[in-house]
Amino acid sequence: MNLQGEQVMGPGSPRSPSSPTLSDSSLLSQASALSLKSEVTTVPPYVPDEYEKLSYYNGITSDGDHPILIYRSDYHSTPFPKPSGRFASPCQASCPSSTSPDLAHAVSQKILALLQKNGIRDVVVEFREAETQQLIGPPLLRHVGTANATHHVRGFLTALLGVPLTTQDWERDDGQGTLTLWFHEIIDKSGKPSDRVLGLTCCHVLRRNTTTKYELKGGAAKNLVRVCGTRRFLRGLDDITKAISDHGILAEYYARDIARLQAMEEQDDEARRELRRLRPKLEEEKEAVDDLEAFYDEVTKQWSDGKLQRNIGYAEYAPAISVAKDTQYTLDWGVFVAAEAKVRPQFEGNVVDLGSKYSPQDLNSMFYPVPGGPTTFKFPDQRKLRIVACATEDDLAHPAEFDADGVPCLMVGKDGNTTGLTVGRYAGIVSFLENAAGVVSRELGIYNTGLKAIEPFSEKGDSGSLIWHMYDGQARMVGQLHSGRNKGGSTGNHLTYATPAWYLLKQVKTEYKHADFYRSAWSA
Numbered sequence: 001m002n003l004q005g006e007q008v009m010g011p012g013s014p015r016s017p018s019s020p021t022l023s024d025s026s027l028l029s030q031a032s033a034l035s036l037k038s039e040v041t042t043v044p045p046y047v048p049d050e051y052e053k054l055s056y057y058n059g060i061t062s063d064g065d066h067p068i069l070i071y072r073s074d075y076h077s078t079p080f081p082k083p084s085g086r087f088a089s090p091c092q093a094s095c096p097s098s099t100s101p102d103l104a105h106a107v108s109q110k111i112l113a114l115l116q117k118n119g120i121r122d123v124v125v126e127f128r129e130a131e132t133q134q135l136i137g138p139p140l141l142r143h144v145g146t147a148n149a150t151h152h153v154r155g156f157l158t159a160l161l162g163v164p165l166t167t168q169d170w171e172r173d174d175g176q177g178t179l180t181l182w183f184h185e186i187i188d189k190s191g192k193p194s195d196r197v198l199g200l201t202c203c204h205v206l207r208r209n210t211t212t213k214y215e216l217k218g219g220a221a222k223n224l225v226r227v228c229g230t231r232r233f234l235r236g237l238d239d240i241t242k243a244i245s246d247h248g249i250l251a252e253y254y255a256r257d258i259a260r261l262q263a264m265e266e267q268d269d270e271a272r273r274e275l276r277r278l279r280p281k282l283e284e285e286k287e288a289v290d291d292l293e294a295f296y297d298e299v300t301k302q303w304s305d306g307k308l309q310r311n312i313g314y315a316e317y318a319p320a321i322s323v324a325k326d327t328q329y330t331l332d333w334g335v336f337v338a339a340e341a342k343v344r345p346q347f348e349g350n351v352v353d354l355g356s357k358y359s360p361q362d363l364n365s366m367f368y369p370v371p372g373g374p375t376t377f378k379f380p381d382q383r384k385l386r387i388v389a390c391a392t393e394d395d396l397a398h399p400a401e402f403d404a405d406g407v408p409c410l411m412v413g414k415d416g417n418t419t420g421l422t423v424g425r426y427a428g429i430v431s432f433l434e435n436a437a438g439v440v441s442r443e444l445g446i447y448n449t450g451l452k453a454i455e456p457f458s459e460k461g462d463s464g465s466l467i468w469h470m471y472d473g474q475a476r477m478v479g480q481l482h483s484g485r486n487k488g489g490s491t492g493n494h495l496t497y498a499t500p501a502w503y504l505l506k507q508v509k510t511e512y513k514h515a516d517f518y519r520s521a522w523s524a
Contacts, residue, residue: 046071047101052080054218057128067219070127071104073112078124099127129219137302137309139345140227143353145382149288150295152356153243156228156236157303159346160353160384161466162415165201166229167315168222169208171306176229177205178417178464180480180504181350181387182338186514195523197338197347198515199225200508201464202482203318206334214318214334222314225336226306232417232461233306237299244292251285254278312342317511324507328442329499330433331507332482340522349520350387352413352468352475354380357421366423366449367411367470369404377470387468388518390477390501396444399428403449410469412446412478416462423449424457424496426469426478433483433497443497444479458484458496467498477501 048056048069056069104127115123140159144151156164163179170176180201185194204210206223216222228236261267261275303309318334338344354363360379367377380386391410399408403425410426424446431445446467448457458465458481465481479498509515 044101044105046075046105048072048075048080056080057219067128070099070129071101071108071125072127073105073108073123073125099129137342139342140312142346143348143351143382143384146356149243149247149291150240153236153239153292154295155353155355156232156239157299158353159343160348160351161387162353162417162420163199163312164228164232164417164461165199165205165464166226166232166306167206168224168226169206169315170229174229174231175205175208176232176417176461177201178415178462178481180333180464180466181477181517182347183508183512184516184519185512186516197340197343197522198316198512199313199336199338200480201334201336202332202480203321203334204332204482205464206315206318206336210318210321210332213320214315216314216316224311225313225315226310227312228303228306228310230306233303233310237296240292240296240299244289244296247285247288247292251282251289254282254285258282311339313338319511323439323441324503327503328440329503330441330443330482330497332499333480333504333507335508335512344522347522348384350466350517351520352385352387352415352421352466354383354385355415355421356383363423367413368401369411369449370402370406371404378473385475386520387466387477388474389471390505390517391469391471393500393502395471395476396426396478396500396502397428399426410478411449412467412469414457414462414465414467414481416458416465416481418459418461419455419457422455422457424467425449426467431495431497444500446479446481446496446498448494456494466501477505480504 048071053069056072057067108125108127111125112123115121140163141154141157143158143160144154155162159182161179161181164176165179166174166176178201179199181199183198183200185196185198188194188196203214206225207214214223258275258278261271261278264271267275313336315334315336319331321330321332323329324331358366363379364377396410399410401408401410403409403411408428410428411423412426413421413423415421425448426444426446429445431443432440433443434440444467446457462484463482467478467481468475469478470476479501481496481498483497485495485497505515505517
């Protein structure tokens with residue numbers, strides 16, 4: 001029989017027993033005193049060896065993310081055999097590095113004595129390391145059509161590409177980036193079918209320390225991935241507030257115009273026709289204000305707490321940032337596991353929301369800038385542009401399109417955390433970048449369109465964004481945005497650097513061999 005006494009602690013939370021068996025305050029006070037003693041260099045005789053620590057709970061999870069054993073009271077009486085799998089059992093849980101074997105042993109003796117005093121014997125007390133991951137709140141929001149007044153201000157909380165990301169690791173400095181794409185694992189590393197969906201972004205978006213490889217193992221603490229850092233979330237609220245104001249201004253304007261027409265002593269046909277047109281417009285604006293105010297309340301109530309309400313997964317793998325020896329391309333990527341409860345309900349795969357920033361006519365002229373030239377771009381239904389393929393190495397080396405000056409190039413787009421949807425030019429020429437250590441890398445160089453009315457292609461916070469282009473009316477991956485060049489300070493980039501998508505996907509498949517980048521639903 002094992003003791004059920006879950007002492008589960010979240011980050012920064014005080015330890016508090018949740019079982020009546022552990023409610024004796026004397027046990028806690030004695031445990032606290034023991035935790036303050038000086039460190040002991042000798043290994044106590046009841047401490048499990050490394051093999052048992054890492055293997056004892058093997059089999060209680062399907063993905064190998066099992067907790068680490070700290071202590072068990074039957075360590076001497078029941079030697080640990082090599083496991084072929086083990087079912088989960090009640091135990092004492094604590095945050096990583098919060099409980100030592102000495103403390104666990106001392107508390108266990110008190111627990112066993114208390115139980116024996118009450119006639120309960122044959123009990124095994126186990127302590128394991130694990131961390132509580134809270135994923136409360138609703139799932140990411142549904143994408144809606146243009147008839148919905150909230151369509152252009154809800155993108156920062158949907159699962160379409162361009163998801164603004166931050167992590168627990170970056171919480172203090174509010175570091176931010178962007179989702180590159182989603183992919184399905186299909187088959188895990190043990191050869192078993194997997195329905196996990198993972199997110200790809202830049203290594204430096206997921207982690208502070210980018211000089212060493214990161215791989216989540218055992219019961220190690222998770223680096224939680226969140227939708228929106230503080231600055232991005234507040235900007236999202238500001239966008240909603242501005243939309244409320246804009247619709248309110250129009251409603252007030254239409255109301256005044258209607259009042260003016262109604263006050264006319266004699267209304268001719270033109271006045272009556274104008275009134276018929278203005279009245280539904282006024283009602284539409286008033287309804288939009290009501291919908292946006294309700295949406296603002298929903299977002300503030302259900303998404304404001306980043307630590308509790310905006311967790312959408314946890315980092316799993318991120319190789320150190322490096323320059324590939326075979327191609328000299330920058331390798332700056334990392335993967336996180338998407339939380340099914342938060343992402344699955346509105347998951348649609350790799351889809352770009354073209355939004356309302358540009359009209360369909362504007363986008364058509366931006367992607368096909370040659371006047372009178374052929375165009376295969378068709379504005380997609382509900383503004384949702386699906387990524388269906390990846391441009392090859394040859395496609396990038398020999399662009400088959402032209403800009404307004406007749407120069408061969410690919411007109412490319414991206415949706416980023418900071419600048420949203422932007423359009424730029426890739427001329428088929430690689431750029432060479434030398435870092436502070438003197439290491440030279442090759443990059444895809446993306447230039448701004450050159451149109452004064454169009455903002456820079458990227459700014460800080462857009463790292464991770466997927467760059468794509470149109471081919472025969474369909475969207476194909478071009479690269480992963482990871483850095484840029486500007487005049488310094490907070491100015492926008494005049495040159496954006498990216499790793500080719502064809503090479504990036506190849507690298508991802510070295511770790512996730514069966515990765516599928518094109519599914520449109522969570523399950524097959």
